[in-house]
Amino acid sequence: MPELASHPVTTFGIQTTLVETRDFAGLATVLANSPYLSVYFCNVHMLMLAQEDPVLHEAMRSADVIFADGVPVAWLQGRLSGKDAKVIRGYEMMLAICERAARHREKVGFIGSTQNVMDGLVTNLRERFQDLEVSFQYCPPVMDGDLTSTHAELASIKDSGIEWLFVGLGCPKQEKWITKHINELDCKVLGVGAAFDWISGNISKPPAWMERFALAWLYRLLQNPSKMWQRYLIYNSRFIAKAIREVPGRK
Numbered sequence: 603m604p605e606l607a608s609h610p611v612t613t614f615g616i617q618t619t620l621v622e623t624r625d626f627a628g629l630a631t632v633l634a635n636s637p638y639l640s641v642y643f644c645n646v647h648m649l650m651l652a653q654e655d656p657v658l659h660e661a662m663r664s665a666d667v668i669f670a671d672g673v674p675v676a677w678l679q680g681r682l683s684g685k686d687a688k689v690i691r692g693y694e695m696m697l698a699i700c701e702r703a704a705r706h707r708e709k710v711g712f713i714g715s716t717q718n719v720m721d722g723l724v725t726n727l728r729e730r731f732q733d734l735e736v737s738f739q740y741c742p743p744v745m746d747g748d749l750t751s752t753h754a755e756l757a758s759i760k761d762s763g764i765e766w767l768f769v770g771l772g773c774p775k776q777e778k779w780i781t782k783h784i785n786e787l788d789c790k791v792l793g794v795g796a797a798f799d800w801i802s803g804n805i806s807k808p809p810a811w812m813e814r815f816a817l818a819w820l821y822r823l824l825q826n827p828s829k830m831w832q833r834y835l836i837y838n839s840r841f842i843a844k845a846i847r848e849v850p851g852r853k
Contacts, residue, residue: 608632611679611687614844616652616659618644618668620679620687626698629690633667634702634765639790640664640780643671643692648773650837650844658774661781669695671795672818674841681849693797693807697730699766704731709763711738711789714770715798722802738762742771749779756786767791770798 609620621629633639642648642665652659662668669690670676679687703710712720720741728734738759742749749771759767767789769776776793784791799805808818 609683609685611683613644613675613678613682614649614653614848616644616649616662616668618670618675618679620676620683620685621669621690622686622688624688624690626690626694627702629695630698630702633699633790634706634708636666636790638784638788639666640784641667641669641695641790641792642777642780643690643695643792643794644668644675645672646674646841647833647837648777649675650840651774653840653844655774657778661774661777664781665777673813674838678845678849681845689813691813692792692794693800696768696792696794696797696801699792700727700731700734703766704734707733707735708765709735709737710766710768711736711740711759711762711764712768712770712798713738713740713742713759714768714772714776715741715802716744717741719798719802719804722804723798726801726803737764738767748782749775751779751783756783760786760788764789768797769793770795772796 608622610617611620612618623629633641642662644662648658652662670679670687671689671691673689676687676689679685700710702708712723715723720739724736724739728736740755767787769780769791771779771793773793773795776795780791780793796805800807812818
């Protein structure tokens, strides 16, 4: 991504994409100029999970674009590069792309979550972008482990003619699925995590001021403490410890 002041930065052994702009329309145009693309949005949990999961680590190493989806990762990019790194969250990029897609008649598709969330997602997006053409939807059955798609399922994605596929399977399942199948799909594929829940209204997203001050994790913890406390206790602590070891003295 040479345009719009983007720079590769190696964060804890993984090359991420630092951008110095929050011009989402411009970023969407840059992404649109590539026929096939894998795009991830990296938060602390994802970055630290990749330190212990070799399959996720390799998936991130093979990605075309990895944006900083959170203040801590953008801070790390900035400290390692000396540049003004911006936060590019998955749901923000997804909304910008859907706005572009509606304007340019580019078909979009979605895979992940439950049918109830999917229905709310598509309804809300179509209300917001009236010309949006949703040509593919699929909610895989809930299962442990990685998602495996058949040749027929992948063919249905290709046959839909979509230019953008948003994957909301959660980390690390979505990144592993995208890496496994990106070469079989004739579209740009983005792993957007919780964006389906937020845009559908199934789960309320953190207020803007909490996101700005790197407190989005606290909001999610208070919403779902039984699920989130271990993630934030373990992975945030590991992030801080690793940053102290690897970043001190950097300008």
